[in-house]
Amino acid sequence: MKKCFKSIWFYLGLLTLIVVIIISRSQYSDFELDDHALTIIPISFTSKTDTLSGTLVLPNQNKIKAVAIFIHGDGAQDRFANSGYLPLINSLVDAGIGVYTWDKPGMGESQGNWLHQSMQDRADEAQIALQVIQKKFTQPNIKVGYLGFSQAGWVIPIVATQSNPDFSVIIGGAVNWRDQGAYYHQVRLKADNIDDNEIIRRVSEQLQQNDRVFGINGSHDISAQEDMSDDRFHFVIQNYLSDSSKNLPHMNGRVLAMFGELDLNVDALKNACLYRTLLGNHVDKTVILFPNASHGLLKAPFFNYQLDNQWPWWKQVLFIYQGRDSYSPDALNYLTAWITEEMTTFSDYIDFECKNSNTNIR
Known part of the structure; x- marks a missing residue:
């Protein structure tokens, strides 16, 4: 014994x-956000009738080179995305880049309901945030701009056309909402080992059904909502026709579009090529494609999932263990160097081939 x-x-x-x-x-x-090494300032602002609550995270005052205003992707996101943003925020702050981020309407300490917003509503909200932060940083050597994820690809092109950010970064953005939905559905079916011809049939059938409900002259018949909540159904009605192609050529400030080659949510190569065409051949407009990277630029062999709730527990532990090292090699270095205009050579990511990049799903 x-x-x-x-x-x-x-x-x-x-x-x-x-x-x-x-x-x-x-x-x-x-x-973690180290209170001793950082300056952390609560900042709220009002959009329409809602008070939105956020946090400004800054490096030591004499080290601030830029401030990135975060624009969330889809879903019920608080200001730090349930702590998922923190490795990225710490990487930015270490490079002298402050971050302002807020709880989406109805989340955390913010009022409202994010599912009641159109992409224009989100752009209006982002423009107010830009004005608030620009008023705090009037020094010409401190650049203020946007950094957004996924669904922000429909928000930032609008707001960067209607305002004057110094820069905009879009990570994993799609140009067309309808096409992105078709690709997402296609990937899900492929993961279930469905036959290729059956995938094409099912995706086409789903597109036709969506068009009948949400498209131009769609019925908006709520009986077709299936497993959507009422709020989600009306959110899709407002945004199904979103397409950033009309705004991308007219964005003010420098623009960086970043894609992960193995993105399961967005057809990365197709959209990277569309961005390259729409942004034009300008020295201040850059599109890059990172190999073996996910939708959020994480290392795809370890962290490539369509939804956060698909992560097994041990992958969540691995993400916490690795922190910023969970990102694709050079992704964070490229991002911070681009924002601070301290670029070195990353030609392997810029030089991708666009021939035959279109998908066969329409």
Whole structure:
């Protein structure tokens, strides 16, 4: 019996030692905001009738080179995306780039309901945030702009046409809402090992059904909502026809579009090529495609999922363990160097081939 207890204590001690070693070697600090090394300022603003609550995170005052205003993707996001943004925020701050981010309407401490918003509503909200931050940083050497994810690809082109940010960064953006939905559905069916011809049939059938309900002259018949909530159904009605092609050529300021080659949510190559065409051949408009990267520019072999709730628990632990190292190699270095205009050579990511990049799903 004594030997049994000794054995239990031995293994408990060994397990504790392993946990301590893992924590000591992990990037757990990437998921914390150090009050001593950073300046953290709560800032709220009003959009329409809603008060939206956010946080401005800054490096030491004498090290600020730029401020990035975060524009969320789809979903119920608080200001730090349930801490998922923190490795990225810490990387930006370490490079001298402040971040302003707020809870979406109805999330965290913000009023309203994000599902009641059109992309123009979101752009109006982003423009107010830009004005608030620009008023705080009037020094010409501190650049203020947007950094957004996924659905922000329909928001930022609007607001960067209607306002004057110094820069805009779009990560994993799609040009056309309808086409993106078709690609997303296609990937899901492929993951279920559906035959290619059957995938084409099902995607085409779903597109036709969506067009009848949400398209031009669509019925907007709520009986067709299937598993959508009423709010989500009306959100799609407002935004199904979103297409950034009319705004992308007219965006003010420098523009960077970043795509992960193995994106499961957006057809990365097709949209990267569309961005390259629509932005034009300008030195301040850049489109890059990172190999082996996911929708959010994470390392695809480890973190490539369409939805956050698809991550198994051990992948969540791995993400916490790796922190900023979970991102595709050079992705964060490229992002921070581009914003601060301290670029080195990354030609491998810029020089991608667009021939035959269109999908066969319409």
